[in-house]
Structures are given as structure tokens and as C-alpha cells.
Amino acid sequence: LEEAAFQLQQIFRIDISIALNILGVESMRAGHCRAAFTCFKLAADRGYSKAQFNVGLCYEHGRGTEKDLEKAGFYYCQAASSCHPMAQYRYARHLLQHGPGSQGDRHHKAVALLEQAAGAGITEAQAYLGVLYMREMPPQEKRGLKYLLLAANSGDAQSRFHVGVCYEQGLGVRRDPAQALRHYGRAASAGNRSARQRLRA
Numbered sequence: 001l002e003e004a005a006f007q008l009q010q011i012f013r014i015d016i017s018i019a020l021n022i023l024g025v026e027s028m029r030a031g032h033c034r035a036a037f038t039c040f041k042l043a044a045d046r047g048y049s050k051a052q053f054n055v056g057l058c059y060e061h062g063r064g065t066e067k068d069l070e071k072a073g074f075y076y077c078q079a080a081s082s083c084h085p086m087a088q089y090r091y092a093r094h095l096l097q098h099g100p101g102s103q104g105d106r107h108h109k110a111v112a113l114l115e116q117a118a119g120a121g122i123t124e125a126q127a128y129l130g131v132l133y134m135r136e137m138p139p140q141e142k143r144g145l146k147y148l149l150l151a152a153n154s155g156d157a158q159s160r161f162h163v164g165v166c167y168e169q170g171l172g173v174r175r176d177p178a179q180a181l182r183h184y185g186r187a188a189s190a191g192n193r194s195a196r197q198r199l200r201a
Contacts, residue, residue: 017048037064141172157190
């Protein structure tokens with residue numbers, strides 16, 4: 001009976017958190033940012049990862065509350081620890097730009113989080129990781145190209161442009177001007193200005 005009561009409490013807790021988060025989303029859509037933040041915060045403090053992510057967004061962008069990047073990082077971290085993929089991406093970026101600790105530790109942890117988010121199909125993480133690997137010293141060109149291709153195949157025009165650069169310059173792949181033109185063309189048709197400029201050049 002004690003176990004059953006505990007399970008019921010957990011279900012009730014989760015259901016309330018889901019309801020609060022949905023109410024927060026609807027309030028945000030209606031432009032009631034403060035009410036939305038209150039709902040998200042109540043659900044987040046009950047341990048609901050989607051609400052924790054939403055609280056992080058509120059703090060990062062100053063929606064319904066004062067902008068506070070440290071608090072945004074805290075809530076992204078909580079959601080990321082529950083394997084929320086978009087929170088993993090956001091917290092990784094937070095670590096690289098604002099996080100505490102040594103740069104080496106932050107970089108290592110951020111890359112691990114980006115790998116997880118990219119593996120879960122988060123296009124933004126794939127694109128960010130692709131560029132990050134290309135800019136490392138020394139560059140990890142093949143790994144970078146792998147993630148840029150994943151993001152490009154998910155519809156990210158900027159990553160498609162970067163793939164074109166890789167083929168034009170031989171980064172992580174054999175130089176192939178024809179392939180570069182093909183990727184530039186696809187990026188340009190998706191509205192990428194840099195790709196249009198490369199095609200003209």
C-alpha cells in the first residue's frame with residue numbers, strides 16, 4: 001500500500017507539472033509572459049525537465065522575468081541532466097560562453113553535451129558542433145564535416161554552405177569543385193547569401 005501511495009503521488013506530481021507547463025506555453029503564446037514564467041517555474045521546481053528548459057529560455061531572453069544568464073544556465077543544466085536534448089545544446093553553449101571553471105573543463109563538458117544533442121537529432125547542435133570541430137586547434141575536419149552534413153541534410157542552409165566550403169577547399173574531404181558548386185547551389189536556393197556570393201565568384 002505504501003508503494004502504491006508513493007506511485008500515485010509521483011503520477012499526480014508529474015501530471016500537475018505537465019499541466020502547468022502547458023498552461024505556461026499557452027500563456028506565452030497569448031503574450032502573458034509573467035503568468036507563463038510563473039507556471040514554468042512551478043513545474044520546473046517540481047523537477048519537470050520541459051519546464052526547466054522553458055524557465056531557462058525565460059531567463060536567457062528576459063521573458064516574464066529579469067534577464068539572468070547565470071539562472072538560465074542553472075535551469076538548462078537541470079533539464080540537460082534529465083537528457084532534454086535542446087537543453088543539452090543550450091547548456092553547452094552557455095558553458096562555452098559564460099560557464100564557470102577552467103576553459104578546458106568547460107570545453108570538454110560542452111562538446112560531450114553537444115554530441116548527445118546532435119545524436120538526438122538537434123540540428124542546431126549538429127551545426128554548432130560541425131563549426132566547433134573545424135575551428136579547433138588542430139582542426140578535426142572529418143568530424144566537423146560529418147556534423148555539418150547532418151545539419152545540412154536536416155535543412156540547415158548555413159551548414160550546406162559550409163559543406164560547400166569543405167569541398168571547395170578540401171577540408172575533411174578531397175577537393176571537388178563540382179560538389180562544392182552543387183552544395184552552394186542548394187544553400188543559395190534555400191536563401192543563403194554567402195552561398196549566392198560564392199556562386200557569383
